[in-house]
Amino acid sequence: MPDPAPRTELARAAELLRGADALLVCAGAGMGVDSGLPDFRGDAGFWRAYPPYAALGLRFAELADPVHFAEDPALAWGFYGHRLALYRSTVPHAGFGILRKWGERLPRGQWVFTSNVDGQFQSAGFERVAECHGSIHHLQCAGSCSDDIWSAEGLAVQIDPATMRAVGELPSCPGCGGLARPNILMFGDYDWVGHRSQSQLDAYTAWRRELRGANLVVVEIGAGQAVPTVRRQAELASAAGGGLIRINPREPEVRHGRGVSLPLTCLDALTELDRLI
Template sequence: MSQEALHRVANLIQSAKHLVILTGAGVSKESGVPTFRDAMDGLWSQYDPQQLATPQAFEHDPRLVWEWYQWRRDLVHQAKPNAGHYALAQLEAQHTGEVLTVTQNVDDLHEQAGTRRIVHLHGNIARSKCASSCQGEPTIIDLNTLQTEDVPPRCPHCGAYLRPDVVWFGESLPPYAIARAIEASQNCDVMLVVGTSGLVSPAAQLPSMAAQRGAAIIEVNPESTPITPIAVAKLNDYSGVVLPQLLDAIGA
């Protein structure tokens, strides 16, 4: 990666009045969080993730689905933010314009690193909610307030099973989250796309949406993706490597 390319990207970001940061699984993977399909190993290697991450799977065998997600929660709990997470949080704190992070990740590593303005498109695996949404969608329940050995635990309001607060196959994204992400993408002048494959919709459409409105798309990814052709600049490295360098270039 040339210093010229780095400083060009730094100037674009520094001059942005409305910056959107879109992050994907690659950012969390650098912290040791397995991607969705990488999580299917060991005891879970016999399963297809699409057999476990659906409302139908939960209805058929709620205990199995809950235990798989509990295993994934334990993996996420052990992970810590990496240099890329911290650089993005610092970028938000230092930037003079508006900055919004839109993430496809279900962990809270961005928040742990200090990011404050964030939209979780696919939910938050650390949270649990009533499967019947008895108090509205979502009805979040703090597991620490429950005294039960039920697996899954049951909602203290209505008795329905609790489930992870994540988006499963066949479900719509949270209306507020996708509406806010679309609005920000349509109004930004720069979008920084970090560690996403560009294959999962509707998040994959956000960069194109921004580019059509005239925004400059900057991609950080060691691999080529469907986003690469519309990017005005591509930093071919891992986020934990390149983002601290980018932050230094902005500071300089």
């Protein structure tokens, strides 16, 4: 059970939620930890999840680099193919259902803004999701023959678990026959085709504009400071609204007035808040 300090903050957060007309969920990688997805915090966390890369001294940022699709596609698809299979087999934890329930009963509705590429919100039944870094469940040409984006449904990449390298035939572009890659914004990525994500972001922005006079509450979950895109969006959206609830066991601090810090895991915080409201 939470200690007295989080209990006080939980009560404040519940009060914000009870007064909400609309709900924005801003989610980072920590959202998936309670579903059993690996926590890549720091090199050590990444290497615990993928020991073969530790032996090579390869870090997450080095693997999540589009250059590998040109220079070593078996390495690139070993990493992303494994993640694609992992995300497909993962069942979203109960916290997703709690958030969806809250949003469905609000008069001005709900949106999700996330840097996650795993598709967990869609698997949990959310329809209004803005994926600012793209989705592993969609593909594009690695050679930039066009700006087409297509579904990865039915794609299965064979991987040698000892080396984490792809084996056999690699995904190909239906347009030119060359190599395909996930439609994900990677590090130093100048070839990402972003129009699918931009369409989502445009719809999200339009919803935000329609909320003038509404009491928007932002629930930010599992978004760290290393890549602050989600935290900044949460702070911006909540600045003129009904407040920010930041759920993060490691970096929960909120620096503006109508903010609540919950140093708890996602599922613990959402379960407690649901009980209170």
